[in-house]
Amino acid sequence: MRLQVDGVTVQVDPDPEDTLVDVLREDLGSTAVRAGCRNGDCGTCTAIVDGRCVKTCLVLAGRADGARVDTLAGLGTQADPHPVQEAFMAEYAFQCGFCLPGMILSAVTLLDHNPSPTDADIRDALSGNLCRCTGYVNAVRAVRRAAGL
Amino acid sequence: MPAVDRSVTETARWPKRDAFDFAGGTALFVDDIRPAGLLHMAVVRSTRAHARLRRVDTAPAKVVPGVARVLEGREASLHLHPLPYQFGDPELIGGRRAVLEALPVDEVRYVGEPIAVVAAESRRAARAAAAAVVVEYEDLPTLLDARAFLADPDPRHVIAENEVVAGHADEVLRTAERVVRAEFFLGRSSTAPIEPRGYVADWDGARLTVHAAHQQPFQLRAELAEVLDLPVDSIRVVVPNVGGAFGLKMTGPVEEPLVCLLSILCGRPVKWIETRAECFLGGGREQLHDVEVAHTADGRLLALRNRIVIPVGAEAVQPGWRQAYVSVAAFPTAYVVPHLDVRSRVVATNLPPWHSCRGFGKEAPVFVMERIMDMVARRTGLAPAEVRRRNLLRPEDLPHRMASGYRLDSGDLPAVLDQVLALDEGIDADGVGIAVEVTPEGGGHAAGRLDPGVTPTVAAPEAAAVLLRADGLVEVRTGVTNPGGGNDTALARLAADELGITSAQIRVVQGDTDLCPPGTGNASSRGVAVGGAAVVLAARDLAATLRDLGADPLTETAVAELVARHGSLEHVREYRPDPPSDPEYRYSYPYFSSGAYVARVDVDRATGRVRVRSLTAVHDCGRVIEPVLVEGQLQGAMAMGVGLALSEESRFDERGAPQASSFKEYLAPRANDLPDFVIGHHETPAPHTLLGAKGAGEAGVGGALAAIANAVDDALARWGGREITSVPLDPPAVLALLPEEAS
Numbered sequence: 001m002r003l004q005v006d007g008v009t010v011q012v013d014p015d016p017e018d019t020l021v022d023v024l025r026e027d028l029g030s031t032a033v034r035a036g037c038r039n040g041d042c043g044t045c046t047a048i049v050d051g052r053c054v055k056t057c058l059v060l061a062g063r064a065d066g067a068r069v070d071t072l073a074g075l076g077t078q079a080d081p082h083p084v085q086e087a088f089m090a091e092y093a094f095q096c097g098f099c100l101p102g103m104i105l106s107a108v109t110l111l112d113h114n115p116s117p118t119d120a121d122i123r124d125a126l127s128g129n130l131c132r133c134t135g136y137v138n139a140v141r142a143v144r145r146a147a148g149l
Numbered sequence: 150m151p152a153v154d155r156s157v158t159e160t161a162r163w164p165k166r167d168a169f170d171f172a173g174g175t176a177l178f179v180d181d182i183r184p185a186g187l188l189h190m191a192v193v194r195s196t197r198a199h200a201r202l203r204r205v206d207t208a209p210a211k212v213v214p215g216v217a218r219v220l221e222g223r224e225a226s227l228h229l230h231p232l233p234y235q236f237g238d239p240e241l242i243g244g245r246r247a248v249l250e251a252l253p254v255d256e257v258r259y260v261g262e263p264i265a266v267v268a269a270e271s272r273r274a275a276r277a278a279a280a281a282v283v284v285e286y287e288d289l290p291t292l293l294d295a296r297a298f299l300a301d302p303d304p305r306h307v308i309a310e311n312e313v314v315a316g317h318a319d320e321v322l323r324t325a326e327r328v329v330r331a332e333f334f335l336g337r338s339s340t341a342p343i344e345p346r347g348y349v350a351d352w353d354g355a356r357l358t359v360h361a362a363h364q365q366p367f368q369l370r371a372e373l374a375e376v377l378d379l380p381v382d383s384i385r386v387v388v389p390n391v392g393g394a395f396g397l398k399m400t401g402p403v404e405e406p407l408v409c410l411l412s413i414l415c416g417r418p419v420k421w422i423e424t425r426a427e428c429f430l431g432g433g434r435e436q437l438h439d440v441e442v443a444h445t446a447d448g449r450l451l452a453l454r455n456r457i458v459i460p461v462g463a464e465a466v467q468p469g470w471r472q473a474y475v476s477v478a479a480f481p482t483a484y485v486v487p488h489l490d491v492r493s494r495v496v497a498t499n500l501p502p503w504h505s506c507r508g509f510g511k512e513a514p515v516f517v518m519e520r521i522m523d524m525v526a527r528r529t530g531l532a533p534a535e536v537r538r539r540n541l542l543r544p545e546d547l548p549h550r551m552a553s554g555y556r557l558d559s560g561d562l563p564a565v566l567d568q569v570l571a572l573d574e575g576i577d578a579d580g581v582g583i584a585v586e587v588t589p590e591g592g593g594h595a596a597g598r599l600d601p602g603v604t605p606t607v608a609a610p611e612a613a614a615v616l617l618r619a620d621g622l623v624e625v626r627t628g629v630t631n632p633g634g635g636n637d638t639a640l641a642r643l644a645a646d647e648l649g650i651t652s653a654q655i656r657v658v659q660g661d662t663d664l665c666p667p668g669t670g671n672a673s674s675r676g677v678a679v680g681g682a683a684v685v686l687a688a689r690d691l692a693a694t695l696r697d698l699g700a701d702p703l704t705e706t707a708v709a710e711l712v713a714r715h716g717s718l719e720h721v722r723e724y725r726p727d728p729p730s731d732p733e734y735r736y737s738y739p740y741f742s743s744g745a746y747v748a749r750v751d752v753d754r755a756t757g758r759v760r761v762r763s764l765t766a767v768h769d770c771g772r773v774i775e776p777v778l779v780e781g782q783l784q785g786a787m788a789m790g791v792g793l794a795l796s797e798e799s800r801f802d803e804r805g806a807p808q809a810s811s812f813k814e815y816l817a818p819r820a821n822d823l824p825d826f827v828i829g830h831h832e833t834p835a836p837h838t839l840l841g842a843k844g845a846g847e848a849g850v851g852g853a854l855a856a857i858a859n860a861v862d863d864a865l866a867r868w869g870g871r872e873i874t875s876v877p878l879d880p881p882a883v884l885a886l887l888p889e890e891a892s
Contacts, residue, residue, distance in 0.1 A: 017273065030175025031181050034392075036343040037425040041812035044343055072174035078159060085172040092164040092777050095785065096633025097171030098178065098344045099393030119825075126820035130812060132342050132393050133633055133789030134781060136820040 003066035006074030012061075020056035020064045021045040024071070033101050034075035036089070036130070043102030043129035047071045053109040055102075055128070072101045073081035077106070084108050084146045093142035102129035108145045115147060162651035164777045166638045176390045178605020179347040179362045180422050181821040187349075188217050190408050190421035191275035192263040193282045195257035197291065198499040198805025200286035202255055202264070209281040210267055215274030217415050219282070221265040222252035223705025228410055232466040233375050234400045235368060241606075242474040244309035244495070247464045251376065251403040251410075251696040258463040259501050260805045261430040263403055265671040268411040270417050271426075288795030293500040293805050295334075295437040295458040298496045307466055309495035311477040315552035316488030320454035325443030329524050333517050334875035336798040337435035340789075341817055345423035347804075348405065350412040358385045358407055362392065363660075364632055365670035368400040370662045376406040376864075377413070387661030394632035394671065395789070396505030397431065402430035402469025426810040428808075432799040433469050433506040435460055436476060436513045441522050443488075448529045448536040452488035453481055455517070459495045462502040469503030470495065472510030475589070478553035478735075479514040483562050483587045483743065484522075484540040487554045499805050507789060508850035509673070511588050511609070516858060516876065523859050524872065533583055533859070534570060536576055538563055541585065548836075554735025555589050560743040560769050560833045562587075569745040572829045578749035578762045579867070582859025585745045586852035589738035590674035590835070590844030591726065607728040608739045611675065612666035613683035615644055615691045616719035618656070619712045621705040623648060624676075626658045628668015629680030634782055634846065636676035639775045643681050643840075647688035650703055666721055674844020677774055678740065679724060686722035694718055727837045740835040744768040746787075746856035752864040757880030759795050759861055765827040766855060771835040771843035780828050782845040787826055792818045795866050798877050816879075 024030040037041035048070040076082035110125035170176040205218040254273035269275035441453040461470040550555040614626040639883040641655040726739035749762040796816035801806040809815040834841030862873040
């Protein structure tokens, strides 16, 4: 099957039981999606697949044939980080950083659809992503900051 | 300051060092390590809570395609020595010693206990082979919880007994006019970091390299050396970035020697990444307290009698069961109670063994004492804050020798309470609860037996090396590790300040037993207060040497010349907090952090659902080195405390099978379950540490838990509900406390 990952076209030959997170991590060596639960609870495998923010552990690899996959790694660079990345760094919105793929991509998706979210909007948008380090306080602050609120 | 390029300044540009590694998705965690020839381990686990192993047939697993090795208990025992107890001898804290092997030969003691391990070419093949192993059991009687133990208190289940006694509590209770009696219960819970445990073991024929998501690389190295019978210096443990730990990732789980043994037997690297369901087997914190308190009409506590049963799961060498000791020794927390009689029985059950859980046994005493304060307030008609004021230790009482021998070194508890009451914004809510918390911290080792003539134990030391690199940067190597909380940021800041340079010019090396001086890793809230002090001393020595060489201020060219002429000028120092001169203290914890909390909650009487409206804290962790990081630690601990109060519970069914194996059953708080926390600081420098810093890693769990429980209790009381005596307060539990007409 063929995928376009962060703008690069790749050819992979996954097992039929593989999920997209397996392909990204094990076949392509991505460190920008991670596995925390493998059943859609924690969100750290999040990527943007054909424009939709999804948990890649819930996508069978075969279903993603031909898809465009954008991960956290393609979002911004150290010299020119995405505003959400910059806000998360500035607000100390993560500690161990393991949950960040889902946190940041969910926040980006929220702001794409709703540039002026309320705190409740922000908390709902992040609610698919578990974090055990921060209590989410600074993550909410970071999304507010990225929104310019 | 010399000119430094962007890649150097980037390190210290944000509150967390090297932040873009994480925000950009390039940071490496243990599961990202894939050496050539890698095999994957899977674990065959018991489906019975207690049974004799009649037969373990590995033959069907060996023929599964891709399988390299299958290992059951009998064969493993030929290669492995018994597992050593972690954090010192169990006898030191009144515990009994068992001989514990990595894999059982005759008997399994809990659902999920490893019976055999498999190494295969892929995770899937390993799992398929593990599923193919045939195990025949002969069931044995089980003991699953504290109440079952109390119904038939068979002493063979008791693995430790602890007591803290002062005065004559029984006498006072017999004659007292006002006595409160209650049975308190805390459910079993876990830590559940988003990254589970994981290891990559690589034996090259002479040396074993282990990459591990771990809190204690040196302790892991020592354990592996003993169990595998290898020289310590033939083992290297390397800790990459760790995705949270909260106590889970300390030394002792049996998979540690097993993944290494498979690598040695196969001559290939072997990886084991715990599944989420496996991660949810472990837990801790469950306790049953049967309490009687005598108090005066004006709300002063006279006596406290407490009989505690602590079911710690199956016996294990990992430090989890030791939390039971701390739970007893921490009574009566922040308060003066003239007559105290607290006794525990620590009971081995047929549930998975306890692992360390953030709070380390201190959350239960805080919950019990804070519920008692509110119960006394309700019975005397006094305000909850007033009852606390009348019983709190005052600054002039400190240092205070607790009945356990712990030294409550410093703090200002009444001021912390007043400060949080002032900070609380007073929004209208169904219920308001307050809590005061003290957390003994910084030990990093077992509490020692306090017998006449026995020298009290002292807190473990930490060490640091500080040296110059030829590239002009200063390198700090520390025995302290970073589970994600960012102590590298504080350590870099401390070294930079001593040397008169910027944090960007410091490189921090942690978690590598080949490179770093030995230390306790990440445990007991001591990374900065103890580990940081060692860094300061070593950096001071380097600064003095540089001054002697006329090399101050440090410039890039000067450093290059210096290194060429004198080498790296490495300075190594060890630091241990000053023990008290009075041998009556049981010097397990050199400092106490403290805090006070106010929670406001709404309770839906139709559904029993609790919504946290606000949670406000004032925290005293001594001198604050990095305010943003300290606040972050507290935020995370408070969220965990809310979870323990309302939703987090590791449930098992009547056959001992886990009922909370995913985040769908184990309900960790999500972003829309929590409010913004409000946090204030109160700084009482620790008098017996170099930096005046205390610990910030564990405070907040018990305080938030107790404040939320008290707030829910306040709401229920307004509607005639029964008093809260157990957590978690999930909707069914709340509804059960409400009278029918109220819901």
